[in-house]
Amino acid sequence: xxxxxxxxxxxxxxxxxxxxxxxxxxxxxxxxxxxxxxxxxxxxxxxxxxxxxxxxxxxxxxxxxxxxxxxxxxxxxxxxxxxxxxxxxxxxxxxxxxxxxxxxxxxxxxx
Amino acid sequence: xxxxxxxxxxxxxxxxxxxxxxxxxxxxxxxxxxxxxxxxxxxxxxxxxxxxxxxxxxxxxxxxxxxxxxxxxxxxxxxxxxxxxxxxxxxxxxxxxxxxxxxxxxxxxxxxxx
Numbered sequence: 001x002x003x004x005x006x007x008x009x010x011x012x013x014x015x016x017x018x019x020x021x022x023x024x025x026x027x028x029x030x031x032x033x034x035x036x037x038x039x040x041x042x043x044x045x046x047x048x049x050x051x052x053x054x055x056x057x058x059x060x061x062x063x064x065x066x067x068x069x070x071x072x073x074x075x076x077x078x079x080x081x082x083x084x085x086x087x088x089x090x091x092x093x094x095x096x097x098x099x100x101x102x103x104x105x106x107x108x109x110x111x
Numbered sequence: 112x113x114x115x116x117x118x119x120x121x122x123x124x125x126x127x128x129x130x131x132x133x134x135x136x137x138x139x140x141x142x143x144x145x146x147x148x149x150x151x152x153x154x155x156x157x158x159x160x161x162x163x164x165x166x167x168x169x170x171x172x173x174x175x176x177x178x179x180x181x182x183x184x185x186x187x188x189x190x191x192x193x194x195x196x197x198x199x200x201x202x203x204x205x206x207x208x209x210x211x212x213x214x215x216x217x218x219x220x221x222x223x224x225x
Contacts, residue, residue, distance in 0.1 A: 043216030101153030
């Protein structure tokens with residue numbers, strides 16, 4: 001299973017942008033980059049995913065390096081409700097398509 | 112559709128007892144996954160179904176664990192002769208085979224073995 005590396009924790013202020021990095025140097029050509037987040041006492045929640053190009057949705061943006069060995073999740077204006085553990089995951093396009101979670105990044109938002 | 116539903120939300124049981132959890136996925140989703148999460152760790156894959164067929168089981172799924180998905184609808188996860196090490200959050204997720212957007216997770220069942 002392909003692995004990702006994320007900082008254990010990050011801290012930011014409310015209404016400021018947040019950039020969450022992820023390294024995935026062993027990514028294969030068929031792996032999608034997925035981001036999930038998990039709020040306390042809840043199951044993980046899908047945030048965004050991409051393959052090669054940068055992606056935007058209502059929750060966040062995903063910037064993917066040209067060599068695909070790293071990516072950055074961008075929260076444009078963090079709110080207190082964005083405080084969560086964020087997981088960067090590589091998901092194979094075929095087979096079981098199971099998500100292999102790492103430790104994630106615990107994001108703290110200061111008011 | 113209200114998403115993935117898991118019951119019960121919490122379960123406290125004595126060591127050695129059997130427990131069963133239920134997961135109701137999103138109705139049109141043909142894949143269903145079970146994960147286990149211990150405190151401070153990310154979720155760990157246990158097993159998954161495509162329709163009613165159980166296609167993969169993790170080494171974490173000892174012979175005390177069994178999962179079923181009759182008729183490809185809801186799923187149950189049973190743990191026999193529970194041990195304290197089984198205390199964890201058990202998460203269910205479902206997805207549609209052709210959908211690249213990933214999974215929808217339930218809120219989980221928190222098991223405490225005393």
